[in-house]
Amino acid sequence: MKVFSVAGITQSGKTTTIENIIRELRKRRYSVGSVKEIHFEQFAIDTEGTNTHRHKNAGSQLVTARGYHETDILFQNKLDIDHILSFYNHDFVVLEGVDDYDVPKIISAHNEEEVLERMDDLVFAISGRISNTIDELQGLPAINSMENIEKLVDLIEEKVYDKLPAFPEECCNECGYSCRELGSMILKGKAKREECVLENTKVKLQIGGKDIKMVPFVQNILSNAVLGVVSELEGYMKGKEISIHIE
Amino acid sequence: MKVFSVAGITQSGKTTTIENIIRELRKRRYSVGSVKEIHFEQFAIDTEGTNTHRHKNAGSQLVTARGYHETDILFQNKLDIDHILSFYNHDFVVLEGVDDYDVPKIISAHNEEEVLERMDDLVFAISGRISNTIDELQGLPAINSMENIEKLVDLIEEKVYDKLPAFPEECCNECGYSCRELGSMILKGKAKREECVLENTKVKLQIGGKDIKMVPFVQNILSNAVLGVVSELEGYMKGKEISIHIE
Numbered sequence: 001m002k003v004f005s006v007a008g009i010t011q012s013g014k015t016t017t018i019e020n021i022i023r024e025l026r027k028r029r030y031s032v033g034s035v036k037e038i039h040f041e042q043f044a045i046d047t048e049g050t051n052t053h054r055h056k057n058a059g060s061q062l063v064t065a066r067g068y069h070e071t072d073i074l075f076q077n078k079l080d081i082d083h084i085l086s087f088y089n090h091d092f093v094v095l096e097g098v099d100d101y102d103v104p105k106i107i108s109a110h111n112e113e114e115v116l117e118r119m120d121d122l123v124f125a126i127s128g129r130i131s132n133t134i135d136e137l138q139g140l141p142a143i144n145s146m147e148n149i150e151k152l153v154d155l156i157e158e159k160v161y162d163k164l165p166a167f168p169e170e171c172c173n174e175c176g177y178s179c180r181e182l183g184s185m186i187l188k189g190k191a192k193r194e195e196c197v198l199e200n201t202k203v204k205l206q207i208g209g210k211d212i213k214m215v216p217f218v219q220n221i222l223s224n225a226v227l228g229v230v231s232e233l234e235g236y237m238k239g240k241e242i243s244i245h246i247e
Numbered sequence: 248m249k250v251f252s253v254a255g256i257t258q259s260g261k262t263t264t265i266e267n268i269i270r271e272l273r274k275r276r277y278s279v280g281s282v283k284e285i286h287f288e289q290f291a292i293d294t295e296g297t298n299t300h301r302h303k304n305a306g307s308q309l310v311t312a313r314g315y316h317e318t319d320i321l322f323q324n325k326l327d328i329d330h331i332l333s334f335y336n337h338d339f340v341v342l343e344g345v346d347d348y349d350v351p352k353i354i355s356a357h358n359e360e361e362v363l364e365r366m367d368d369l370v371f372a373i374s375g376r377i378s379n380t381i382d383e384l385q386g387l388p389a390i391n392s393m394e395n396i397e398k399l400v401d402l403i404e405e406k407v408y409d410k411l412p413a414f415p416e417e418c419c420n421e422c423g424y425s426c427r428e429l430g431s432m433i434l435k436g437k438a439k440r441e442e443c444v445l446e447n448t449k450v451k452l453q454i455g456g457k458d459i460k461m462v463p464f465v466q467n468i469l470s471n472a473v474l475g476v477v478s479e480l481e482g483y484m485k486g487k488e489i490s491i492h493i494e
Contacts, residue, residue: 015298019305026306033309034302043314045292051262051343055281058266059273060341062280064331067290071326072319073334079318084311086482087320094307096298202494205477208333208487212480223493225472230452233459240455246470246489247449 001088002160005095006127007118008108013128013145017108017152018096020145024153030091035084037097046074082166086210092160102180104160104187106152112137121184124159127152161186161193165213172198172215248335248486249407252342253374254365255355260375260392264355264399265343267392271400277338282331284344293321329413336484339407349427351407351434353399359384368431371406374399408433408440419444 006021008014018034025032046053052065052074065072081101085093095101108128109115115126115137126137131144143152161183169178174197177185185191203219205212214222226244230236253268255261265281272279293300299312299321312319328348332340342348355375356362362373362384373384378391390399408430416425421444424432432438450466452459461469473491477483 015301019301022302022305022307032307033311034307035311035313036299036302038298038312038314041315043312044317045312045319051285052283054262054266055269055283055341055343058269060269060279060281061337062335064280064282064334065285065290065292066282066325066331066345067285068288068325069323070291071322071324071331072292073322073331075318075320076316077318078313078315082481084313084318084320087311088309090308094302096302098313204490204492205480206490207477207483210482212477212482214480218476218480222473222476222491225476226469226491226493229465229469229472230454230459233452233461233465235454235457235459237455242491242493243451243453244469244473244489244491245451246473 001085001090001093001163003085003093003095003101003163004104004106004156004160005098005101006106006108007097007099008128009110009114012108012110012114012130014096014108017106017127017145018094020149021094021153021156024149025092025156028153028157031089032092032094033088033090034094034096035081035098037095037099039097045072085163092156102166102183103163104183122180122187124187125152125155159187164193164196165198167213167215174198174216248332248337248340248410250332250340250342250348250410251351251353251403251407252345252348253353253355254344254346255375256357256361259355259357259361259377261343261355264353264374264392265341267396268341268400268403271396272339272403275400275404278336279339279341280335280337281341281343282328282345284342284346286344292319332410336486339403349413349430350410351430369427369434371434372399372402406434411440411443 006014006018022032052063055063061076063074081098102122104124105122106125106127107115107118107123109130111130115130123140126140126142127145131142134142136142145152164179164183166179175182175195182191182196186193197216198213203223205214226242230242253261253265269279299310302310308323310321328345349369351371352369353372353374354362354365354370356377358377362377370387373387373389374392378389381389383389392399411426411430413426422429422442429438429443433440450461450470452461473489477489
């Protein structure tokens with residue numbers, strides 16, 4: 001699953017850029033999901049007086065509204081992006097205005113100043129109103145999504161890599177980088193997505209049907225805990241693959 | 248996770264009954280979630296013009312709105328109740344107006360006729376406006392949730408069992424019943440929740456593709472060894488099934 005974000009202030013053309021990107025990605029037959037960060041203290045999707053709102057006010061801690069054509073699951077807290085992405089299974093996911101998650105990033109801006117404020121090593125393109133006046137800034141292409149969406153989406157196809165695990169820096173480092181640094185090196189063409197050692201993992205864990213990523217150190221602990229028990233059982237053969245299912 | 252439903256037509260006092268139940272369950276320190284079925288063709292929680300609505304219209308197939316105090320995951324189809332319940336991890340979940348899922352049921356009604364229309368072997372109580380005039384119907388207690396919520400929630404605590412697997416009839420039948428029939432027998436006091444054999448085969452092990460039989464004692468050792476590690480990992484959720492594969 002390839003995840004990228006579009007960052008920028010209100011009225012910079014962010015949502016328009018995203019609409020154009022989503023349309024073009026769908027045109028190219030990809031499945032697409034999106035996450036919109038809402039920077040508005042009073043935001044509430046459900047309104048006073050609905051039955052779901054009455055459930056919540058009575059104390060229901062997770063309310064779902066199921067209609068004929070949609071199902072809305074209303075969590076009463078700000079979920080981590082990793083938790084949110086666990087509900088997705090799409091070729092591409094676009095994040096709008098999310099700034100606490102390290103993925104390749106397009107900056108949408110009115111002018112140079114706004115770009116420079118948001119510039120970092122994960123930016124791979126510039127778009128929004130500024131792209132009406134310039135084609136390039138600090139070596140990065142500025143592409144107008146109204147006039148040149150094919151070029152922008154070509155770049156997304158070229159640059160955006162399968163989501164890295166997003167472990168904290170102190171936790172893995174097996175590839176020689178933090179996850180964020182590896183991402184930045186991939187964007188620069190100095191590293192490959194396959195360098196993430198978790199691709200080659202020998203111990204796989206699923207909970208409730210969802211993959212749980214483990215750094216090699218934790219994989220070893222789990223593997224040793226399992227072997228400690230099963231190697232005593234009749235039928236155990238060293239080197240054979242082991243599957244365990246706990247309901 | 249104990250799941251039950253409240254069924255009945257509009258204005259029968261269904262949502263009021265549910266509000267009172269949720270409040271009382273929370274007062275008794277249970278965690279509670281709920282699902283509201285919306286029988287209204289045009290229902291849409293998101294409205295024209297919002298940025299999330301623009302994402303959807305551009306072709307985003309799963310849109311999430313993340314605010315400071317809530318996260319709303321907006322699926323664009325009617326999800327199965329089993330799929331919806333996979334997001335829950337609460338002591339009790341109340342379903343309002345859901346009629347395609349076999350769980351213990353309270354009927355909310357204006358009058359006898361409405362009760363009889365909805366009566367089946369999973370009904371364990373009657374509530375709503377009818378409970379202003381009668382105390383009992385066909386051997387089932389009619390309880391007013393405004394005046395007697397303690398009695399109604401005592402009954403919920405007594406009757407509602409941990410959700411059964413909801414396998415199709417032809418699929419398991421190991422206990423001698425379909426899942427629905429077992430539920431009905433539990434409500435009548437003629438069977439116990441523990442008769443569901445899936446309770447007793449919790450740990451499965453394969454080595455080199457072959458099933459390794461374990462006595463319950465060894466199943467517990469292996470299960471505890473695994474849980475000792477994985478319960479510390481991010482993404483772990485109590486009660487969810489765990490799969491491990493070691494190459």
